[in-house]
Amino acid sequence: MKVQIYEIRSKEDAINVIESGADHIGVPYAKNPQYPGHLTCEEAKKVFEIVPSDVLKIGLTISEDVDEIIENLSIVKPDVLHLSGDIEAIAPEQIKTIKRHCNDLKIMQAIPVYSGIPLENQKALNYAKEYESVSDYFLIDTKSMSEEVIGATGKVHDWNIDKAIIESTNVPCIIAGGLSSENVAEAIRISNPYGVDSFTSTNYDSPKDEKRIKDPSKVKAFVRAAQNA
Numbered sequence: 001m002k003v004q005i006y007e008i009r010s011k012e013d014a015i016n017v018i019e020s021g022a023d024h025i026g027v028p029y030a031k032n033p034q035y036p037g038h039l040t041c042e043e044a045k046k047v048f049e050i051v052p053s054d055v056l057k058i059g060l061t062i063s064e065d066v067d068e069i070i071e072n073l074s075i076v077k078p079d080v081l082h083l084s085g086d087i088e089a090i091a092p093e094q095i096k097t098i099k100r101h102c103n104d105l106k107i108m109q110a111i112p113v114y115s116g117i118p119l120e121n122q123k124a125l126n127y128a129k130e131y132e133s134v135s136d137y138f139l140i141d142t143k144s145m146s147e148e149v150i151g152a153t154g155k156v157h158d159w160n161i162d163k164a165i166i167e168s169t170n171v172p173c174i175i176a177g178g179l180s181s182e183n184v185a186e187a188i189r190i191s192n193p194y195g196v197d198s199f200t201s202t203n204y205d206s207p208k209d210e211k212r213i214k215d216p217s218k219v220k221a222f223v224r225a226a227q228n229a
């Protein structure tokens, strides 16, 4: 079971999270006033410099501007680009353009799932079909009605929807949305994913420093719970 941890904002958090056994390190970048925790491209590059080659460097952007995305990638150089903005804002053809400009870049496309809405009234399965030819991973994440972006809600959704998406595609799927050491085993049992992702529930309740937000004891407990599930 692959374990992906967000948001890494400092080298210190990256080291702690890697020592805790995470397989993927998630860094959101390209400053956006709505997300003060996101790093500049230069800061993200510096965090990634200390990541060993057996840990995957995941760079998250909510940008919808393909030229800007390509320009930023030339600085940040992640192994995987995680597209977590409005899915309809970047068409599969545009993702092909991004891949053409960046050798060996892998794509993690976020697939939005709304809480409390049945699968037949959601577009998640259609999106998975539409984006599977350009995606190396899917990140199935909770979407809030009031936000354009996908994720960072701290809220769970129905894991049977993840199961349906996972069973519909050959693309490796990582599940996200309010996952913690307490609920991750149940989410894995229901959906049988390739990997699991956590942000909010592995943070300190009250971080003392805006760059050091990961609580090592929560990260360790999450990794252990996922690996033992």
Ligand SMILES: O=C(O)c1ccccc1N[C@@H]1O[C@H](COP(=O)(O)O)[C@@H](O)[C@H]1O
Pocket (backbone or CB within 6 Å): 005, 006, 007, 026, 028, 035, 037, 060, 062, 084, 139, 141, 142, 149, 150, 151, 152, 153, 154, 155, 176, 177, 178, 179, 197, 198, 199, 200, 201
């Ligand atoms: O991490 C962010 O700042 C972010 C911003 C905008 C969209 C998505 C973002 N993060 C992704 O959301 C998941 C789930 O978060 P949570 O555990 O439910 O709080 C996070 O791990 C990232 O993949």
